[in-house]
Amino acid sequence: MNCELIFYLAAKTGLCEKALENSIADTDLNFQTSLFATSPQTLGSLIIDAFDKTNVVFLIGGLRINDNSGVENVLSKALANKSPDDLKKLKNPVSDYDGYLIRQGGQLLIVLPDEPEEITAILSGPVKNYLSDFTGF
Secondary structure, three states: OEEEEEEEOOOOHHHHHHHHHHHOOOOOOEEEEEEEEOOHHHHHHHHHHHHHHOOEEEEEOOOOOOOOOOHHHHHHHHOOOOOOOEEEEEOOOOOOOOEEEEEEOOEEEEEEOOOHHHHHHHHOOOHHHHHHHHHOO
């Protein structure tokens, strides 16, 4: 199954991409492109475009930002009038910056911090089983 990767105000993008690829190497997910957003507006457009192409999108970065441009604030505003089918906090055993899993119908957004070791730690937990069930592999 194809998926997209979006970096949002992220650091260590090359290392994060490698950590993500290694963490899902035993799945049927294949990245099509890596995209980059530096504003909430660009992020929104990229997410919409990504879901036009695939049902699984990984979003890395923006979790350490506490102002209006932080990913939690941006997604909160985007979801203000909608209740997703599934919304889970993905516990980060390495730091306080947890990830998120948001599913609406057949579309899945996985939000991760921009630290490679944190990506690996989060994706080695229950989210791996969720991904397996969601994508059917």
